[in-house]
Amino acid sequence: MAQAESVNSGHRAHVVERYRQDGYLSPVRIIDATDAAHHRRRLEEAEAVYGPLNYKAKVHTILRSPLELAIHNCVLDIVESLIGPNILLWNSTYIIKEPRTPAHVSWHQDLAYWGLSGDDQVSMWLALSPANEANGCMRLVPGSHRAGRRDHRIVDSKTNLLFQGQTVEGVDESQTVYCPLLPGEASFHHGWTVHSSLPNRSDERRIGLNVQYLATHICQTKHDRDTAIVVHGVDAYGNFGADIPAQGDLEPQALARHQELDRLYRETAGST
Known part of the structure; x- marks a missing residue:
């Protein structure tokens, strides 16, 4: 699947079947390279003011750029095809690996530690720079979501970006694939x-x-304080409190709220 437009042009059933079979879609063109460079520039301008934004939770509540990307029509069309028309934006975070650094992410499943009640969830990873084998692009095990939850072991590692260092052991490396992306391309993957x-x-x-x-x-099964934003359809359940989308960049009130949002996400994802 090379173009997001394919979801809008009668190939929805094919996209859904591929996702159900493989547990991911990649690459999917969302924006062009010029727009990707524009959004990268906005991120780096924010970093110059705020400091490092790597792995800060819910950045769409303090910056307009990630909000715009998260609610992009092409993105929401794909998400709707995978989990239905009523959609919450739960989290957004920049994942940045600096040059020549040992930071890595161990084999894991997202849903093993997020505390969510079900698997009607999808993650998007949108590249703002080239992502390839040399600089540590995502790799995954096609079809592994169909087996459900795997056992994870907590590993003490200063270079593992995961909060708990949680690791699935015994992964057959011969069955894995890399997901290289060009700027403006995205991958979508299942939580298992x-x-x-x-x-x-x-x-x-x-x-x-x-x-x-x-x-x-x-x-959320771990506590009753979690938050999200309805970005498509309607929310008839009210299971989450309401996040406030960024109205500008790094506004003082938004930053004050964000401090608690980031802390709560780390508490949630960092506990078993």
Whole structure:
């Protein structure tokens, strides 16, 4: 699937079947390279003011750029085809690997530690710089989502970007595939798909925006304080409090709210 337009041109059933079979879609063109460079520039301008934004939760509540990308029509059309018309934007975070650094992500499944009540969820990873094998693009095990939850072991590693260092062991590397992306391309993956990424061995930053979407019937099982934004359809359940989308960039009130949102996400994802 090379173009987002394919979802709008009668290929929805094919897209859904591929996703159900493989647990991912990649690559999907969302914006062109010029627009990707524009959004990268906005991120790096924000970094110059705010400081590092890597792995900060819910950045769509403090910056307009990730919000615009998260609710892009092409993105929401694909998400609708995968989890239905009533969609919550739950989280967005920049995942950045600096040049020649050992940071990596171990083999894991997202849903194993998010505390969500079901798997009507999809994650998008949108590249704002080239993502390839040299700089640590995502790799995954096609079809692994169909086996459901795998056992995870907590591994103490200072270079593992996951909060708990949670790791699925015994992954057959011969069955894995890489998901290289050009700027403006995205991948979409299921929450039970086993995936990981290696360190950035290149001289360039690897920059991506990771966004999580939920069907509105999903709820948080770890606590009753979680928040989200309805971005498509209607929410007849009210399982989440309401996040406030960014009205500008790094506005003081939004930053004050975000401090607690980021802390709560780390508490949620960092507990078993």
